[in-house]
Amino acid sequence: MEMGNDVALSVRNLKTYIYTNNRCNRALDGVSFEIRQGKTLCIVGESGCGKSVTAASIMQLLPTLSRIEDGEITYHGPDGPVRIDALERDGAKMRAIRGKEIAMIFQDPMTALNPVYSIGFQIKEMLRYHTSLGRKDRHSKAIDLLRSMGIPLPERRVDEYPHLYSGGMRQRAMIAIAMSCNPRILIADEPTTALDVTIQAQIFELMDTLKRENGTAIMLITHDMGVVAELADDVAVMYMGNIVEAGPVGKVLRKPVHPYTRALLDSIPVLGRGKDQEIKAIPGQTPDPYNRPTGCQFADRCAYRVSACDEMPPETMVADDHRVMCWRYQEFMADAAE
Amino acid sequence: MTDATVTRPRTRRDAQFDRIRDREAKLAGTTQRKGRFLSKFLNNRLAVIGFAIFAVICLMSLFAPLIAQHDPMSPNLRAIAKPPSAEHWFGTDKTGRDIFARVLYGGRVSILVGLGSALLSALIGVIIGVYSGYVGGWLDWIAMRISEIFMSFPQIILVLLLVAILGQSLVNLIVIFTLTGWGGIYRMARARMLSIREEEYVQALRSFGLGPARIAYKHMLPNALGPIMVNITLSTAAFILQEAGLSFLGLGVPLSIPTWGNILNAAQDLRVLEQNWWIWLPVGATISLFVLSVNFIGDGLRDATDPSQQG
Amino acid sequence: MLTYIARRLLTLIPMVIVISFLIYLGLELTPGDAVSHMIPPDAYGSMDEDRLQELRESLGLGKPFLVRYWIWISGVLQGDFGYSLAGGVPISKIFLDRLPATLELSIAALLISTVLGSILGTISALTRGSLTDQSLTVVGMLGVSIPEFFFGLVAILIFALNLEWLPVGGRTLPGYDSFWDRLPHLVMPAMVLSIMMTAGVMRYARSSMLDALSRDFIRTARSKGMPEWRVNILHGFRVALTPVIVLIGFRLPVLIGGSVIIEQVFQWPGIGKEFVSAVRSQDYPLVMMVALFSVLAVLVASLIVDLLTAIIDPRVRLGD
Numbered sequence: 027m028e029m030g031n032d033v034a035l036s037v038r039n040l041k042t043y044i045y046t047n048n049r050c051n052r053a054l055d056g057v058s059f060e061i062r063q064g065k066t067l068c069i070v071g072e073s074g075c076g077k078s079v080t081a082a083s084i085m086q087l088l089p090t091l092s093r094i095e096d097g098e099i100t101y102h103g104p105d106g107p108v109r110i111d112a113l114e115r116d117g118a119k120m121r122a123i124r125g126k127e128i129a130m131i132f133q134d135p136m137t138a139l140n141p142v143y144s145i146g147f148q149i150k151e152m153l154r155y156h157t158s159l160g161r162k163d164r165h166s167k168a169i170d171l172l173r174s175m176g177i178p179l180p181e182r183r184v185d186e187y188p189h190l191y192s193g194g195m196r197q198r199a200m201i202a203i204a205m206s207c208n209p210r211i212l213i214a215d216e217p218t219t220a221l222d223v224t225i226q227a228q229i230f231e232l233m234d235t236l237k238r239e240n241g242t243a244i245m246l247i248t249h250d251m252g253v254v255a256e257l258a259d260d261v262a263v264m265y266m267g268n269i270v271e272a273g274p275v276g277k278v279l280r281k282p283v284h285p286y287t288r289a290l291l292d293s294i295p296v297l298g299r300g301k302d303q304e305i306k307a308i309p310g311q312t313p314d315p316y317n318r319p320t321g322c323q324f325a326d327r328c329a330y331r332v333s334a335c336d337e338m339p340p341e342t343m344v345a346d347d348h349r350v351m352c353w354r355y356q357e358f359m360a361d362a363a364e
Numbered sequence: 365m366t367d368a369t370v371t372r373p374r375t376r377r378d379a380q381f382d383r384i385r386d387r388e389a390k391l392a393g394t395t396q397r398k399g400r401f402l403s404k405f406l407n408n409r410l411a412v413i414g415f416a417i418f419a420v421i422c423l424m425s426l427f428a429p430l431i432a433q434h435d436p437m438s439p440n441l442r443a444i445a446k447p448p449s450a451e452h453w454f455g456t457d458k459t460g461r462d463i464f465a466r467v468l469y470g471g472r473v474s475i476l477v478g479l480g481s482a483l484l485s486a487l488i489g490v491i492i493g494v495y496s497g498y499v500g501g502w503l504d505w506i507a508m509r510i511s512e513i514f515m516s517f518p519q520i521i522l523v524l525l526l527v528a529i530l531g532q533s534l535v536n537l538i539v540i541f542t543l544t545g546w547g548g549i550y551r552m553a554r555a556r557m558l559s560i561r562e563e564e565y566v567q568a569l570r571s572f573g574l575g576p577a578r579i580a581y582k583h584m585l586p587n588a589l590g591p592i593m594v595n596i597t598l599s600t601a602a603f604i605l606q607e608a609g610l611s612f613l614g615l616g617v618p619l620s621i622p623t624w625g626n627i628l629n630a631a632q633d634l635r636v637l638e639q640n641w642w643i644w645l646p647v648g649a650t651i652s653l654f655v656l657s658v659n660f661i662g663d664g665l666r667d668a669t670d671p672s673q674q675g
Numbered sequence: 676m677l678t679y680i681a682r683r684l685l686t687l688i689p690m691v692i693v694i695s696f697l698i699y700l701g702l703e704l705t706p707g708d709a710v711s712h713m714i715p716p717d718a719y720g721s722m723d724e725d726r727l728q729e730l731r732e733s734l735g736l737g738k739p740f741l742v743r744y745w746i747w748i749s750g751v752l753q754g755d756f757g758y759s760l761a762g763g764v765p766i767s768k769i770f771l772d773r774l775p776a777t778l779e780l781s782i783a784a785l786l787i788s789t790v791l792g793s794i795l796g797t798i799s800a801l802t803r804g805s806l807t808d809q810s811l812t813v814v815g816m817l818g819v820s821i822p823e824f825f826f827g828l829v830a831i832l833i834f835a836l837n838l839e840w841l842p843v844g845g846r847t848l849p850g851y852d853s854f855w856d857r858l859p860h861l862v863m864p865a866m867v868l869s870i871m872m873t874a875g876v877m878r879y880a881r882s883s884m885l886d887a888l889s890r891d892f893i894r895t896a897r898s899k900g901m902p903e904w905r906v907n908i909l910h911g912f913r914v915a916l917t918p919v920i921v922l923i924g925f926r927l928p929v930l931i932g933g934s935v936i937i938e939q940v941f942q943w944p945g946i947g948k949e950f951v952s953a954v955r956s957q958d959y960p961l962v963m964m965v966a967l968f969s970v971l972a973v974l975v976a977s978l979i980v981d982l983l984t985a986i987i988d989p990r991v992r993l994g995d
Binding site for chain 1: 776777803890891892894895896897898899901902903910913987988989
């Protein structure tokens, strides 16, 4: 893949292992992708496939008992490329990137905000570390941010504590914190899973607006194919620590060439196709992370398994922007072309 | 592409991680399973040491008649306040009684009081707590209020108050400890049941038409056993400390019966404290060691039964 | 906030009534003529039977139980706590004499254990798994396992009898009564009394801090690029503090209990020492009164803890 000027962050062959209970879980086993400036990359997959570990690796927010084993994470900032994986976890350089260059919002806004500090305090804290604004300016900036996130009465709300906010409002406040220093990349880890469906749409709309207005690159982690179709520019499908298929949203969703992507798409009902549509659940379950298959991780659940699948398939480019990890991709390509 | 010479900073955990990774690589493909609870308990070195000490002290007390060479009660006027020797391992006290024998026999009573009171109060607390936690209603309300009354007294004040009313004896002491101790385990068991009650399998059992007592004791109680066991060990430790404290004041088990606290009682005399260290130091160390071992076991049990403690 | 305090007080009152009732019941059931602890004993001795009978009438002893309880409790509320059987001293005078010593000792121990315990526990949590953490864990375990009076005995042997740095016991020497004169007397009992509580607070602060550090908002704070000390102290410790304060409140009874034995070991002239001799001599009126006031102390402490947590935790402060 050629690296254009518009790449905000690139990840190459990233391996992150988790070491809890004296075991080694190869949570990410060679992951590569890039996030383009002003575009949305969606990472989809079932829970436990390594989506969140990817986000945590980029932010260097991995749990204590885990580490990046191999690979590169490069942030293409205004001052040239920075190798994030080589920075000290909580060192000054990493901290200067977190929040200011790459900001993150989390799955559960109920627990992601500190209950003992006001929303305003938690926004201003960010401004204090990454901007040179004075006390008063920080306060008015916090109010502005809340207002632009669509929170009513921001002058009053700014001094309120998280427990007085509803779930959707908390996620808006969380986004206000994340956007406060105008980051180049926003990582959103399933930001709406804990929210009502009606609120979900509002949050996504807000994120989309921010992307268009500020040119922020967004990495959105989700398990919802509907969200992908709605928001993504690029898609990466993850399964058990690998990206099994990646490419522009049109190609991946319309002409999937990996059996897992196909199975994912087949397993969701499509509105308007009526009651008779065939919804296929994916058979079996994800393997035990401590006891993985040696070859293709999806082989045990795959309807197209052949003996070659006992070995790990390589990442193959099927188009200049479309990539897959499957031995039989050519058959699926031919199939998709029909 | 950035240059390949960039190295990641190493931390103190890296060596440990390498070890785990290499071992996993060797084991790849094989499966091994050991009881999770047992392996976690055994992995906790302190808990295993604690259990060993606990077992040794218990066994030595249990077989006191076989181990001790002297009678713990009979004075020996020719060996008064003698320091440790081959004849008297821990020396003798001011009436010439063998302290080693007294520590062994004293252990019997002290452990009986501690363990006995802990088990009795657990029995009462669990029986009431499990049922009232599941069923609720007036029984729960009354039990809760009674336990609140008991728990608003500082424990030792309540114990001493009851000693003043009931009088000093071994049985009274166990009764008093049980009375003052059931509240804590009752509340713990009740709280556990309140949270288990919301789980789906309980709803399912109820829909099968099982009676409340059967659901509570047969199906829910086993899921609360972990914390109950931890609580029993910790209250055993607490009761042994209390017995020692009370007997040290001369208000616990009557002084005629040797217990760990009663042996220590002699150290209230400053002359004994300064000149006859063997009268009080070994027994104080024994109490400390025993309570320490029980606490280690309790901690080990907690870590082994608590799924949220990892790493 | 005010309504919260008021509601909290209202829930305490029935509790106090029930416990005072039980205490009075205990007083009536224990051996001894009720008149004997309601009037000074020397007056009691010089009275003839008719006069006593008259007095019983006047004290309402022939009246129904509830009326007698009412007479007794209104006396207590007006500061008439009755008389000690030993020496016939008014119990209120004993309290006035002894309470300062006990308060001095308990407050000193409370301060030591709160500060030391929470600092050590936090250090332990922040260095989780390190040698520091492991040694602190073992030391904490020793602290909760060794009987405090045994600590006291060893301390007396080393610091008072062998090194002769500190006095063996007591609170003051005749003629030397300033705080600075008393301080050497206070050092050992306060330190020894605080050991078990320090260890308890430390163990609890450690687990509370670990719990706080595992929460999502810590990750959020880190994702904002703030320095570690701010993440750990401002976000972690601040949240871990609430349960620690609650624990300290719950441990106050243990501290009061501990002081009963420690006052004995160091011959500290406080309520606890008085209580032990009252139990020994079966001085029931005094025993019951100390018990009643210890309960009041515990309840008031729990009230203060609630107020403190309300101040610290906005969810409680602003809740409904």
